[in-house]
Amino acid sequence: MIHSEEEKRYIAETKAALSGHDSRNVLAKIRELKTTGRVSILSYILDLLKSEEKEEIKSEVFVLISDLKYQQGVPIVVEYIKQLKGSENLSGLISACWQSQLDYSHHLETFADCFISGSYQDAVESFTVIEEMLWRSDKNIIESCYKYLLDSKSEVDKEKQALFMELLALLANY
Numbered sequence: 001m002i003h004s005e006e007e008k009r010y011i012a013e014t015k016a017a018l019s020g021h022d023s024r025n026v027l028a029k030i031r032e033l034k035t036t037g038r039v040s041i042l043s044y045i046l047d048l049l050k051s052e053e054k055e056e057i058k059s060e061v062f063v064l065i066s067d068l069k070y071q072q073g074v075p076i077v078v079e080y081i082k083q084l085k086g087s088e089n090l091s092g093l094i095s096a097c098w099q100s101q102l103d104y105s106h107h108l109e110t111f112a113d114c115f116i117s118g119s120y121q122d123a124v125e126s127f128t129v130i131e132e133m134l135w136r137s138d139k140n141i142i143e144s145c146y147k148y149l150l151d152s153k154s155e156v157d158k159e160k161q162a163l164f165m166e167l168l169a170l171l172a173n174y
Helices: 005-019 023-036 039-051 055-067 071-083 090-100 105-117 120-136 139-151 158-173
Strands: none
Touching: 005 023, 005 039, 023 039, 023 055, 039 055, 039 071, 039 090, 055 090, 071 090, 071 105, 090 105, 090 120, 105 120, 105 139, 105 158, 120 158, 139 158
């Protein structure tokens, strides 16, 4: 991606602010994306979920994702979901996806994978995303997701079995 000099400067300033130790600057930069609409800094903000230990900052990142109005941000968020597998921050990020009103319908298998391999909370949040996206999904994506889940049935924890069967039924009936 080619950036103008102004955009390069903005990205450099953003990276510096987000990597600083002053929580106020970090929070201000996160909130800035809501008003500037610059998706170019989204990945730097999501990087905070990999390293940040302060709950206030993580919460603000989740709020930002749930308030996101730019469809261009979806592939970036989905990539971070894949990177955060096994993380305690995964369910918060997945929850922010279904709250955002953005279209994640092309990524049902990613959420199905999180359902299978994640914690019970990850499964609940992933179920919700899949359920919310079904009306936007074409038949091939739904069938692919259903097949993926069926093929992964043996990997589902006992505690998620009932939820898993409900998800299969939901997909089969759609």
